Amino acid sequence: MIMISACLLGKKCRYNGEHNLNEGLVQQLQNEKLEYINLCPELLGGMSVPRIPCEIVGGTGKEVLAGTAKVMNADGEDVTEAFMKGAAEVLRRCREKQVTKAYLKSKSPSCGYGKTYDGSFEGTVHPGNGVLAELLSQKGIEVIAVG
Numbered sequence: 001m002i003m004i005s006a007c008l009l010g011k012k013c014r015y016n017g018e019h020n021l022n023e024g025l026v027q028q029l030q031n032e033k034l035e036y037i038n039l040c041p042e043l044l045g046g047m048s049v050p051r052i053p054c055e056i057v058g059g060t061g062k063e064v065l066a067g068t069a070k071v072m073n074a075d076g077e078d079v080t081e082a083f084m085k086g087a088a089e090v091l092r093r094c095r096e097k098q099v100t101k102a103y104l105k106s107k108s109p110s111c112g113y114g115k116t117y118d119g120s121f122e123g124t125v126h127p128g129n130g131v132l133a134e135l136l137s138q139k140g141i142e143v144i145a146v147g
Helices: 023-032 061-066 080-096 131-138
Strands: 002-005 036-039 054-057 070-073 101-105 115-117 125-127 142-146
Touching: 002 080, 036 080, 054 061, 054 115, 061 080, 061 131, 070 080, 080 131, 101 131, 131 142
Parallel strands: 002 036, 002 101, 101 142
Antiparallel strands: 054 070, 115 125
């Protein structure tokens, strides 16, 4: 069983009310007849659509999980709690469904794997994982960045 960021399958759950449909991934799912669940950690954390853009400030998802960095929106509001709640709920559902692999949207403060936006809100990326990507990695679920 795999988990996929809902936006990659065309669900309009991005901060701007849009999606990140990845037709190659959809085709792969159909061709390989893979079983999957699709989730959006930000929605599961109680965030709305649309919402103010968010980035990790002061580190990466690893530091957010450790309590030494925060997820902030562009208006300066601390939204760390929503990101933590959403990541925990995705992990719970992944464990329930025995997920072993997750395809996550790149650069996102939740789903980014290997690189995320740097907290400057200027479109600059830096090495590191988003909150969900870090949590799933720490719990032994293989993460694959898409898009």
